[in-house]
Amino acid sequence: MQQLQQLQQIFQEMDRALIAYSGGIDSTLVAKIAYDTLGDKALAVTAVSPSLLPEDLEDARIQAAEIGIAHEEVTTQEMANPNYTANPVNRCYFCKSELHDTLKPLAISRGYPYVVDGVNGDDLHDYRPGIQAAKERGARSPLAEVGLTKVQVRQLAKFLDLPWWDKPAQPCLSSRFPYGEEITVEKLQRVGRAERYLRKLGLKNLRVRSEGDSARIELPPEQIKEFVLITDLPGLVAAFQEFGFIYVNLDLEGYRSGKLNQVLTPEVLAKAPAGV
Numbered sequence: 346m347q348q349l350q351q352l353q354q355i356f357q358e359m360d361r362a363l364i365a366y367s368g369g370i371d372s373t374l375v376a377k378i379a380y381d382t383l384g385d386k387a388l389a390v391t392a393v394s395p396s397l398l399p400e401d402l403e404d405a406r407i408q409a410a411e412i413g414i415a416h417e418e419v420t421t422q423e424m425a426n427p428n429y430t431a432n433p434v435n436r437c438y439f440c441k442s443e444l445h446d447t448l449k450p451l452a453i454s455r456g457y458p459y460v461v462d463g464v465n466g467d468d469l470h471d472y473r474p475g476i477q478a479a480k481e482r483g484a485r486s487p488l489a490e491v492g493l494t495k496v497q498v499r500q501l502a503k504f505l506d507l508p509w510w511d512k513p514a515q516p517c518l519s520s521r522f523p524y525g526e527e528i529t530v531e532k533l534q535r536v537g538r539a540e541r542y543l544r545k546l547g548l549k550n551l552r553v554r555s556e557g558d559s560a561r562i563e564l565p566p567e568q569i570k571e572f573v574l575i576t577d578l579p580g581l582v583a584a585f586q587e588f589g590f591i592y593v594n595l596d597l598e599g600y601r602s603g604k605l606n607q608v609l610t611p612e613v614l615a616k617a618p619a620g621v
Contacts, residue, residue, distance in 0.1 A: 346501065346504065348491045348492070348493055348497070348501065349378070349501060349504075349505075351490075351491040352378045352382075352487050352488075352491055353378060353381075353382050355485075355487045355490065355491075356378065356379050356382040356383055356387070356487070357382055357383075359383075359458065359459045359461075359485075360383070360386065360458070361383065361386045361387070361456060361457045361458060361459070362379050362383060362386070362387050362388075362457060362458075362459045362460075362461050363387075363388050363389075363390055363448060363451070363452040363455070363457040363459065363460050363461065364376045364379055364387065364388065364389045364390065364414075364460075364461050364462075365390065365392070365444060365445070365448055365460060365461065365462040365463070365479075365484070366389035366390060366391050366405060366409065366416070366463075367391065367392075367397075367401075367405065367463070368391065368401055368402070368404045368405030368408055368409075369463065369512070369514065369515060370498060370499060370502055370507075370509060370510065370512050370514070371463030371464070371465055371488060371498055372389075372462065372463030373408050373412075373463075373502070373507065373509060373512075374463070374488070374498055374501060374502045374505070374507065375461060375462070375463050375487060375488060376389045376408075376409065376412055376414050377412050377414075377502075377505055377507060378487075378505075379414070379461065380412050380413055380414035385415065387414055387415070388414070388415045388416075388417065388455070388457065389409050389414045389415065389416045389417070390416075390417050390418070390419055390448060390451065391405045391406075391416065391417075391418050391419075392418075392419055392420075392421045392444050392447065392448075393418050393419065393420050393421070394420065394421045394422075394423060394424065395424055395518075395530045395533045395534070396423070396424075396440075396517040396518045396519045396533055397517065397518070398515070398518065398537050398540070398541070399537075400541070401515055402418075404509075404512075408509060411508075419447055419448070419451065421443050421444055421447050422443060423439060423440050423443040423444075424528075424530060426439055426443065429443070429519075429528070430527055430528045430529070431525075431527060432519070432522055432523075432524055432525060432526055432527060432528050433524065433525070434474075434524045435474040436474075436519060436524070436528075437473065437474050437475035437478075438474035438475055438477060438478045439478075440475060440478075440517070440519070441474075441475030441476075441478035441479050442478040442481075442482075444479075445460060445478060445479050445482035445484055446482065448460050448484075449482050449483065449484075459485055460482070460483065460484045460485070461484065461485050461486070461487060462479055462484050462485075462486050463486075463488060464476055464479070464486035464488060464489045465486075465488040465489055465493050465494060465495055465498050466488065466489050466491075466492045466493050466494050466497075467494045467495045468489065469489055499511060513549050513550040514602065518533045518536050518537055519533065521536045521552060521553060521554050521555050522554075522555055522556070523554075523556050526555075526556065526557070531589070532555060535555065535588050535589045535590065536553050536555050536560075538588045539553040539560055539584075539585055539588050539590070540552070540553050542581070542584050542585070542588075543562070546576065548564065548568070548572075550564075550565055550600060551563060551564050551600060552600055554596070555590075558590060558591035558592055559590065559591070559592040559593075559594060560585050560590040560592070560593050560594065561594045561595075561596050562593070562594065562595050562596060563596045563599060563600040563601075564595075564596075564599060564600055565599055565600050566598070566599030566600075567599075568599075569595065569597065569599060572595075573595070581593065
């Protein structure tokens with residue numbers, strides 16, 4: 346596979362690399378190839394903050410252990426930045442700024458000349474202000490450099506026998522809020538508890554979008570009918586209200602990645618705060 350060989354060559358030329366490792370399939374694939382190529386000269390580092398579900402952190406630990414790569418955790422403080430918690434359209438810029446301002450000094454102090462992330466080729470064609478923050482701090486994105494798409498990332502992960510090749514995408518919990526609504530630790534925990542409740546029902550690819558006192562459940566369109574028929578809806582509503590929501594809604598369009606970005610018209614983006 347040509348792109349795998351290209352990725353291996355990239356890491357061979359790096360000689361040592363620190364991986365910004367979230368536990369998602371993109372950064373997990375990067376960690377796998379980095380470890381297979383560099384062995385103990387590769388280090389995976391996971392940023393821990395209120396926007397990361399505890400179970401996602403545990404998944405990252407388990408996956409790193411199975412790959413064999415050295416794994417460490419650092420705490421990031423994006424919630425202390427009002428530019429982040431105000432949730433502007435370029436919120437991710439401030440998140441990735443905090444991440445790489447934490448990882449870069451760590452990499453330098455440990456003798457790693459490169460910080461590497463899991464950005465893929467498709468990400469470059471979406472609105473991802475965090476990519477600029479990473480580039481400004483010298484991070485590299487091998488998957489994007491060789492042009493791997495999201496589908497190809499999963500194909501390559503399956504080819505390499507990664508058990509998590511079909512793991513659903515799980516962006517940070519801050520992505521559950523409409524732009525302009527302030528993000529707090531309490532709101533993040535509320536969303537996290539709601540999504541955890543749904544996963545215990547056997548659902549995997551889902552989102553709980555939070556807006557004010559309302560929760561909006563997004564499921565794959567083909568699962569909506571069965572969900573309504575077999576779920577204890579009064580029990581679900583009672584649980585969500587216990588978490589802190591007042592209203593519980595079901596999105597009839599269904600889950601669609603990046604749905605909150607549909608409000609980002611050119612006019613809105615033109616008014617984005619400084620930092621993009």
